[in-house]
Amino acid sequence: MNNRLHAEVTHVFHLAAIYDLAVDEKTAYLVNVSGTKNVNDWVLGLKVLRYVYFSTAYVAGTREGKLYEHELVRPAGFKNHYESTKFEAEVLVKELKQKEKVPVTIIRPGIVKGHSTTGETIKFDGPYFILNFLDRLSFLPIFPKLGGKTACVVNVVPVDYIIQATAYLALYKDGARKTYHLTDPDPLTATEIYELFVGELYKCKLKGTLPLSVSRAMLSIKPLRSFLGVEKEALDYFTWMGVFVCSQAQKDLDGSGIKCPRFSDGVPSMVDFYLRNKREQMYQIQIR
Numbered sequence: 001m002n003n004r005l006h007a008e009v010t011h012v013f014h015l016a017a018i019y020d021l022a023v024d025e026k027t028a029y030l031v032n033v034s035g036t037k038n039v040n041d042w043v044l045g046l047k048v049l050r051y052v053y054f055s056t057a058y059v060a061g062t063r064e065g066k067l068y069e070h071e072l073v074r075p076a077g078f079k080n081h082y083e084s085t086k087f088e089a090e091v092l093v094k095e096l097k098q099k100e101k102v103p104v105t106i107i108r109p110g111i112v113k114g115h116s117t118t119g120e121t122i123k124f125d126g127p128y129f130i131l132n133f134l135d136r137l138s139f140l141p142i143f144p145k146l147g148g149k150t151a152c153v154v155n156v157v158p159v160d161y162i163i164q165a166t167a168y169l170a171l172y173k174d175g176a177r178k179t180y181h182l183t184d185p186d187p188l189t190a191t192e193i194y195e196l197f198v199g200e201l202y203k204c205k206l207k208g209t210l211p212l213s214v215s216r217a218m219l220s221i222k223p224l225r226s227f228l229g230v231e232k233e234a235l236d237y238f239t240w241m242g243v244f245v246c247s248q249a250q251k252d253l254d255g256s257g258i259k260c261p262r263f264s265d266g267v268p269s270m271v272d273f274y275l276r277n278k279r280e281q282m283y284q285i286q287i288r
Contacts, residue, residue, distance in 0.1 A: 110155035119269030132229030
């Protein structure tokens with residue numbers, strides 16, 4: 001079997017990871033870091049044309065401002081153990097790339113949502129936490145803004161864009177030893193996303209303001225965050241001021257016909273799929 005793999009495998013895609021904002025450090029390290037080291041060691045024994053590693057744009061941690069694809073700068077801190085262990089894993093993969101032992105392509109997606117056209121997804125996390133929050137509070141006469149108007153952008157990309165772009169870049173002859181931000185080049189602010197969801201769900205506009213400090217206090221109470229279906233760590237992304245620059249990805253995808261769909265265009269199908277499946281436990285993640 002090893003000889004067959006050595007002779008026949010041309011491309012390796014490493015996607016395995018614990019993607020959970022509330023994951024504990026030990027579990028995250030075991031899967032995301034130790035697991036990546038094991039895959040790296042295995043790939044070294046092959047003669048592949050490309051090793052494609054799925055990282056995350058959020059290896060930036062608490063760094064803010066413009067964040068570039070060629071950078072892998074250790075930040076002053078991370079918002080959660082998912083981010084920190086994905087950073088450490090990418091360090092290991094980057095070592096292979098720098099030593100030119102393996103032709104590596106690193107993919108850094110933004111926050112992944114369901115299909116841009118059908119709205120289909122495999123779990124309700126990320127932006128779906130907002131839908132959970134709004135659905136569980138549907139009895140309210142009004143829906144307030146969260147923290148008021150904010151310039152914080154939340155970079156959400158549909159899964160079909162990630163798949164299409166990765167498949168293209170994995171075969172792109174100049175894609176080796178590059179890192180790509182598969183992020184939305186024109187992301188919406190947290191407030192804009194929240195407003196779109198409220199409008200699609202309830203055909204109304206926001207009234208009043210619910211300070212983020214109050215929201216954070218609410219989500220610090222486990223029974224309450226379980227009822228709302230929101231991980232408390234998700235709020236960190238409503239105040240973080242990082243902006244992902246994806247110029248390398250845009251340049252290399254130019255001419256392929258593959259472009260990131262506008263978030264607003266996918267909201268109707270996204271909300272429709274959510275409403276049809278919100279009671280199916282297979283889509284809801286366990287809130288710790």
